[in-house]
Amino acid sequence: MNYKFIDLFAGIGGFRQGFEALGCECLFSSEIDIHARQMYCENFGELPLGDITQIDENQISNHDILLAGFPCQPFSIAGEKKGFEDTRGTLFFDIARILKAKEPKVVVLENVKHFKNHDGGKTLRVILDTLNELGYATNWEVLNAKDFGVPQNRERTIIVGSLNGVKFDFNKLEKKSPVRIVDILEKDGKFDYLEEGEYTLIENPKRQPSGLIFCGYRNKNIRTKGTRENTQHLSRVHKQPNRIYDANGTHPTIASQESAGRYFIYHEGRVRKLTMMECFRLMGFGDDFKLIGSKANLYNRIGNSIVVPMVEAIAKEIKVQILNAQNKKEFIP
Numbered sequence: 513m514n515y516k517f518i519d520l521f522a523g524i525g526g527f528r529q530g531f532e533a534l535g536c537e538c539l540f541s542s543e544i545d546i547h548a549r550q551m552y553c554e555n556f557g558e559l560p561l562g563d564i565t566q567i568d569e570n571q572i573s574n575h576d577i578l579l580a581g582f583p584c585q586p587f588s589i590a591g592e593k594k595g596f597e598d599t600r601g602t603l604f605f606d607i608a609r610i611l612k613a614k615e616p617k618v619v620v621l622e623n624v625k626h627f628k629n630h631d632g633g634k635t636l637r638v639i640l641d642t643l644n645e646l647g648y649a650t651n652w653e654v655l656n657a658k659d660f661g662v663p664q665n666r667e668r669t670i671i672v673g674s675l676n677g678v679k680f681d682f683n684k685l686e687k688k689s690p691v692r693i694v695d696i697l698e699k700d701g702k703f704d705y706l707e708e709g710e711y712t713l714i715e716n717p718k719r720q721p722s723g724l725i726f727c728g729y730r731n732k733n734i735r736t737k738g739t740r741e742n743t744q745h746l747s748r749v750h751k752q753p754n755r756i757y758d759a760n761g762t763h764p765t766i767a768s769q770e771s772a773g774r775y776f777i778y779h780e781g782r783v784r785k786l787t788m789m790e791c792f793r794l795m796g797f798g799d800d801f802k803l804i805g806s807k808a809n810l811y812n813r814i815g816n817s818i819v820v821p822m823v824e825a826i827a828k829e830i831k832v833q834i835l836n837a838q839n840k841k842e843f844i845p
């Protein structure tokens with residue numbers, strides 16, 4: 513069946529790619545950032561509407577699935593459990609008011625790994641309580657992109673809610689065998705290599721449980737201010753943009769704050785920067801995905817996005833476990 517979805521906080525459309533790949537159809541999208549909106553339009557032929565707080569829920573078409581990778585904000589609750597009304601003034605409230613008005617069968621929310629600890633656990637609790645109050649059975653899990661066929665250690669909290677009482681079973685998601693950075697590298701092209709002398713390789717690098725192989729660091733100026741004696745060298749080793757990873761392992765998280773794209777890998781005896789296309793491949797975007805705008809904007813957008821094959825795995829199970837389930841009649845009409 514051709515299920516309909518809406519794409520809130522749409523970014524460059526990571527969620528949309530994954531659900532469209534499973535044959536679902538997007539009816540509405542919203543995104544406030546102009547560069548993301550333009551890139552979305554370039555790729556999906558539709559300019560998302562802007563600020564969700566300014567959009568009347570009754571203007572949105574009825575849909576089966578609401579998707580949202582929304583920014584994390586604390587709720588200012590005095591202590592009394594008021595649920596839905598308590599979320600007013602946050603971007604989650606805009607999700608909740610659309611759920612209330614439109615009653616989609618499924619809601620999928622995405623957030624950072626440590627979402628469960630945000631504001632001492634209150635944020636997640638209020639969100640789950642509000643979804644329950646709106647009639648959704650909920651479950652949540654932290655998923656890692658590296659389990660879904662991309663060589664990136666990227667952990668994200670996923671919440672799935674269903675109106676028919678099904679608690680989404682994350683254990684049934686189809687996992688893929690591990691891939692290495694080397695498997696997604698461009699074969700030829702003009703690569704940005706570091707000169708010998710610009711980096712130091714460590715002896716006996718070890719594969720970490722995450723799959724990362726930290727193997728060296730760039731010889732940047734050492735920040736000595738505020739560091740303890742004899743530990744100065746660690747400041748350059750531990751500063752993420754200075755770290756070099758072996759291409760036979762997994763890549764660390766592509767971060768939205770890293771607008772210079774300082775991702776360095778050790779491959780075939782040399783150290784080079786990942787290309788922009790390789791960064792998009794680490795997020796599971798196809799090579800035909802159109803990239804527009806400045807490099808800084810692109811690095812920011814890709815770091816903010818969601819890993820497409822992980823979304824596809826979720827979409828597939830949502831269809832099986834919730835939407836195609838026998839007890840469809842239990843859905844609120």
Ligand SMILES: C[S@@+](CC[C@H](N)C(=O)[O-])C[C@H]1O[C@@H](n2cnc3c(N)ncnc32)[C@H](O)[C@@H]1O
Pocket residue numbers: 520521522523524525526527542543544545548562563564565581582583603813816817818
């Ligand atoms: C974590 S990103 C989600 C990215 C998306 N899942 C993707 O695949 O690219 C959150 C997005 O929410 C957008 N946003 C923040 N406030 C918004 C608002 N008031 N209305 C619409 N979008 C908003 C941000 O610009 C950002 O792109």
